[in-house]
Amino acid sequence: MTGRLGWAALATAAAVIPFFTSNTYYLYVVISVGLLTIVTAGLNVLVGFTGQTSLGHAGLYAFGAYTAALCVTRAGTSEWIAIAVAVVITSMVGAAVAAAALRVSGPYLAMVTIAFGLIVEGVVIEWGSVTGGPGGIFNIPKPGLRTHYWTVMLAAALALWLTANLRRSAWGRACLAVKSSEVAAESLGLSAYYVRIAAFTVSAAFAGAAGALFTFLNGYISPDSFTLQTSILFLLALLFGGLGRIAGPVAGSVALTILPELLTRLLDYRLILYGSLLLLSIYWLPDGVVGAVSRARRSRPAPLELSLSPLGRGQGEGAGTLLVANGVNLSFGGVAALAGVALTVNRHHIHAVIGPNGAGKTSLLNVLSGFYALQAGTIMVDGRSIDGLSPYAIARHGIARTFQTAQVFGGLSVRDNVAVGVAGPRLGSPLSALFATPGGRARDAFIQSRALDLLEAFGLGELAHEPAESLAAGLRRKLEIARALATEPLLLMLDEPAAGLSPAEIAALDAQLTGLRDQGGPTVILVEHHMDLVMAVSDRITVLDYGRVIAEGAPEEIRQNPAVIEAYLGATT
Amino acid sequence: MYGLVALGYHITWATSRTMNFSQGHAVMVGAVVAYAVFVALGWPFPLALVVTLVALAGFGALVERVAVRPFFLRASPAWLLATIAVGIIAENVAQLTFGKDARAFPSPLMRKPIILGSAGFYPQELLVPVVGLLLMGLVQLFYHRTAYGKQLKAVAWNPEAAGLMGINIPRAVMASYALSALLAGVAGVLLAPLLNVSPQMGTIIGLKAFAVAIIGGLTSAPGIVLAGLGYGLVESFTAGYVSTRAREIVGFGLVILVLVVRPWGLLGEKPSRRV
Numbered sequence: 001m002t003g004r005l006g007w008a009a010l011a012t013a014a015a016v017i018p019f020f021t022s023n024t025y026y027l028y029v030v031i032s033v034g035l036l037t038i039v040t041a042g043l044n045v046l047v048g049f050t051g052q053t054s055l056g057h058a059g060l061y062a063f064g065a066y067t068a069a070l071c072v073t074r075a076g077t078s079e080w081i082a083i084a085v086a087v088v089i090t091s092m093v094g095a096a097v098a099a100a101a102l103r104v105s106g107p108y109l110a111m112v113t114i115a116f117g118l119i120v121e122g123v124v125i126e127w128g129s130v131t132g133g134p135g136g137i138f139n140i141p142k143p144g145l146r147t148h149y150w151t152v153m154l155a156a157a158l159a160l161w162l163t164a165n166l167r168r169s170a171w172g173r174a175c176l177a178v179k180s181s182e183v184a185a186e187s188l189g190l191s192a193y194y195v196r197i198a199a200f201t202v203s204a205a206f207a208g209a210a211g212a213l214f215t216f217l218n219g220y221i222s223p224d225s226f227t228l229q230t231s232i233l234f235l236l237a238l239l240f241g242g243l244g245r246i247a248g249p250v251a252g253s254v255a256l257t258i259l260p261e262l263l264t265r266l267l268d269y270r271l272i273l274y275g276s277l278l279l280l281s282i283y284w285l286p287d288g289v290v291g292a293v294s295r296a297r298r299s300r301p302a303p304l305e306l307s308l309s310p311l312g313r314g315q316g317e318g319a320g321t322l323l324v325a326n327g328v329n330l331s332f333g334g335v336a337a338l339a340g341v342a343l344t345v346n347r348h349h350i351h352a353v354i355g356p357n358g359a360g361k362t363s364l365l366n367v368l369s370g371f372y373a374l375q376a377g378t379i380m381v382d383g384r385s386i387d388g389l390s391p392y393a394i395a396r397h398g399i400a401r402t403f404q405t406a407q408v409f410g411g412l413s414v415r416d417n418v419a420v421g422v423a424g425p426r427l428g429s430p431l432s433a434l435f436a437t438p439g440g441r442a443r444d445a446f447i448q449s450r451a452l453d454l455l456e457a458f459g460l461g462e463l464a465h466e467p468a469e470s471l472a473a474g475l476r477r478k479l480e481i482a483r484a485l486a487t488e489p490l491l492l493m494l495d496e497p498a499a500g501l502s503p504a505e506i507a508a509l510d511a512q513l514t515g516l517r518d519q520g521g522p523t524v525i526l527v528e529h530h531m532d533l534v535m536a537v538s539d540r541i542t543v544l545d546y547g548r549v550i551a552e553g554a555p556e557e558i559r560q561n562p563a564v565i566e567a568y569l570g571a572t573t
Numbered sequence: 574m575y576g577l578v579a580l581g582y583h584i585t586w587a588t589s590r591t592m593n594f595s596q597g598h599a600v601m602v603g604a605v606v607a608y609a610v611f612v613a614l615g616w617p618f619p620l621a622l623v624v625t626l627v628a629l630a631g632f633g634a635l636v637e638r639v640a641v642r643p644f645f646l647r648a649s650p651a652w653l654l655a656t657i658a659v660g661i662i663a664e665n666v667a668q669l670t671f672g673k674d675a676r677a678f679p680s681p682l683m684r685k686p687i688i689l690g691s692a693g694f695y696p697q698e699l700l701v702p703v704v705g706l707l708l709m710g711l712v713q714l715f716y717h718r719t720a721y722g723k724q725l726k727a728v729a730w731n732p733e734a735a736g737l738m739g740i741n742i743p744r745a746v747m748a749s750y751a752l753s754a755l756l757a758g759v760a761g762v763l764l765a766p767l768l769n770v771s772p773q774m775g776t777i778i779g780l781k782a783f784a785v786a787i788i789g790g791l792t793s794a795p796g797i798v799l800a801g802l803g804y805g806l807v808e809s810f811t812a813g814y815v816s817t818r819a820r821e822i823v824g825f826g827l828v829i830l831v832l833v834v835r836p837w838g839l840l841g842e843k844p845s846r847r848v
Contacts, residue, residue, distance in 0.1 A: 053653060100829055104836045107592060110653060111787045112832055114780060115825035122822040228776070232657060239654065271665035278658035282651050283643060 010250065014153050018146055027149050031217055033257045034152040035210045040238040040249035041159040042206020047235070048244030049172060050199040051179030052102065055231045056113030059120035060097075060204045062226035064090045064211025066124065069137045069221055079143060079216055086212035087205050094204020098197040117231050124223045136222025140215055152213050156250075159206055162434045164246045166202070169433035169444055170423040175199055176244075177409045177420045184407035184480075187369060188487055189395035189424040198430050236274065240281045244411070322347045322491060322523045323368075327377035330363055330547075337363040339547045340377075345491070345540075350517055350524045352534045354558075355544035356567055361527045362404060364544070365493050368525075369401045370394040382490055396425055398490035400522075402497060406476035408483075410469035414460060417468045417479055418451035421486030451486065458482045458512075473500050481512075485522070493525040498533050506533055513537045535559065543567065576801020577705040577760045578782035579789065580712060581753035586791045588725050588749040591641050591652045593633070595660025597779015599754045603629050603761025604770045605667050608678055625758055632663075633754025637747045660775065667772035675774075680766035701763045708759060709798055712752075716794075725749055777821075784828045790838025800839060 017030055039061060046052055064086040071082035101112040124131045131137065142148070166172045177185040178192045185192055215221055233256065241252025259277075260270060323345040330338040338360045345351045353361050366372040368379060370391040379386050386394050400421075409417050427433070432440035455461045458478055463471065471479060477497055484492055498506050513524060514537055528534050534541065534555070541558045543551040545567040551558055558564055578596055585592045593599065606628045611621035640655035680697055716722040727735040728745045736742050760778075768774055781804070789800030807827060812820040831839065 100833045104832055107586070107653070107783075107791065108787055108832060108836065108838075110594075111783055112829055115784065115828045118780070118825050119822050119829075122819075122825075126816070126819065126822065228780075232661075235654065268669060269665065271661050271668075275658040275660075275662035275665065278661070279640065279655055282655050282658075 024145050027145050031152045033253045034156040035214055036237055036253035037156045037249045038159045038210040039207050039234050041163045042203035043234055043238050044249055046199045046203040049175035050196055054113040055110050056117035057207050057234050058226045058230035059117035060090050060207035061211040062120050063093050064208030065215045065221050068212035068215045069140050072140055083212040087208045090208025091201050091205040095201045098200035102196045138220045140219045142216045142219040165436040166433050170427045171433040173416050173420045174427055176411050180409040180411050181407040186391040187395055187401050188421050189392050191392045236278050323381050325379045329376035330367055336547050341549055347523055349539040350537050352526045352538040352541045359544040360547040365495055400484035400487045400489035401493040402480045402484055402495055404495045406480045408468040408476050408479055413465050414468050415451050415464040418454050418483050418486045419447050421483040422447045422450045424487050454482050454486050474505050489522045492522045495527050498530045510536055575782045575785040575804055576798045578757055579786035579797045581756045582786040583794055583797050584753040585749045588728050589746040593636050594653055594656040596757055598660035598663045598775035599757035600761040600778050601775030602632055603758030604765040605671050607762045608770045629754045629758030630751040633751040634747050637750035664772050675769040675771035678765035678770050697766050788831045790840045793840035796840025
């Protein structure tokens, strides 16, 4: 509620300013704040939601500005068409840059974006016949300052509204999931690469729009406005305001536009000021001004009135085998982790994989789910080969998994964690997420209600709106299983789900697993050390030792098997 | 030459998986300090060199302490931006104390060009790659032959295990930053006579060196040396046949191209993901 009041106050302030002052200087400053807000709102989608850093957004900003300027001066279009063209072109450029840049991450990504920005700057200066060279483009027809004020304010409001919508949608959750744990996101069928490209493209569109509006502010543009320093300023404003917060861009833009204006006398010290501000905000305000001021507001539960056709798949046809793996080999630098492992798992079975530490159990799961590339052998699931597929593609074949150390998505609520699983790769159109179309909202309500149902079934309903990172270890495991089941998998692979659980929790897990099987749930591969649990729930057991299968059979047979006893207890008799 | 500065990125990356984005500013600081001590104060060159190197090692340690250590464990762009911030501040401080204008740095090796056929060059230009390669060799020796170098490598490989073996990790990271800044300082002193000294000189050198480090592969010192040579050649060809401005466009275009084809650099290792 306080949040709404804050937004209303902000909107009112922006709306009344022109009536109180005729001083064009103030209007100019507020317009600059608006432009910076638009760029940083877009950057927030990329950096704040998705966790990728760009130091080249000045290049995209330049693309928007020059496209708009050329449309008006050369093609003689109207301002509005010029802005639209600028947004479209910049988005396309952004998508292309992203496709190349996002194959890498960390400092490599920073380099690609820096390089992009410098290339744009260089081309703009060099290609004088089109861009006017170092002097830039003059005499661009521009609207009156007051008119432009309204345009920019509305655009900034639109930008914030769009990012708020995006944050609440399946796309927003997917972005945060990828940022928090790429591995877990891929295990739910999300392609991290694809999600990041989408985020980069959205942020490019915002930068393009702001660039175009910048063109019509001054009536001239020159390369000086689009340097690496500009890119750093964008990032600084976002960081200072609050990464990942919807209001962050506003706070950061206001601070970074107005501060230098107040301190014009200290021009010589401006860089020191910027640098210190940047350092201080990273030190003490990891969530920015907005994060420091506001307690995280809890999101309201979504309305549950709609039901769409189910998103899920069935459990495939009938009985028989679901997974057949043969001759699976995996070695790390000459050390064989898996040597010719064969595994056949029947439908609707709980199939345990056990073995001493280092036997290759987790490696086997990682191969089956695509996180380690298969070096030799074949894997068929539901009659289809999954050799060489990436983790998200395998997940889309209906294979879900959990991890030895539970990988919940921090930064998302418990419900949103499960919602990422429910949606899986079905994110819908990014545009419908941005504009919160009725169809998009209906989808989302459906996804959320599904997520809540699952949480109820797992006894996590009460915690639905808690941040996932606040859960204790046992609950994290539960949440992870719920999230994996949310994808409606054919095969669920659990990596030591009982590790660190209390005896009571293990009993509950036992009941849950058998319950799942009896209700015709997914086939389960269970990697586990707790022999009581394994013996109680498993239909079949495969025993690994030193990367080889040493026994396979029903629990009773395994218990008696001399090779297994030897592997566990050492050569005794 | 770029290779020398780029190696600085490799050194810190190899120990700590972080790097000083203001490596170029370290070059600038090196040149400015050398100018202050050698030209302004008129101290003899060897003494000036020692002072510069000590100052630079201190600068590197400072960067580590202020901008990297607080964020070492946070997986975020924090250290990246923090080191940029330190660079910005360093540039501004240099501007205030040194002035904005570029100043010439005298060198006995810049007086008479050597004429070879139609091309002429100064001995100083020859000195840069020679000293550069020599230092790179020394760094390699340090890493592979000395106990301390091996410790630094151990930290890179597995910080927890290295810590358990009694290696002081924060100090190791700080040492790598000091070493990396030291190399940048040498580059600064070598370049000062060629480029003139100015507070703004750092940015573009740093960026190009970073490009070289990325092309070569951050994890591979030989890759970086090769990339440094290749980058220099491509640059002078473009500058010679097209234009000076095109030099940068082509150079950075090359970076993107290399990364699209080989995302981890020419000789870098692809990081394996841990599940």
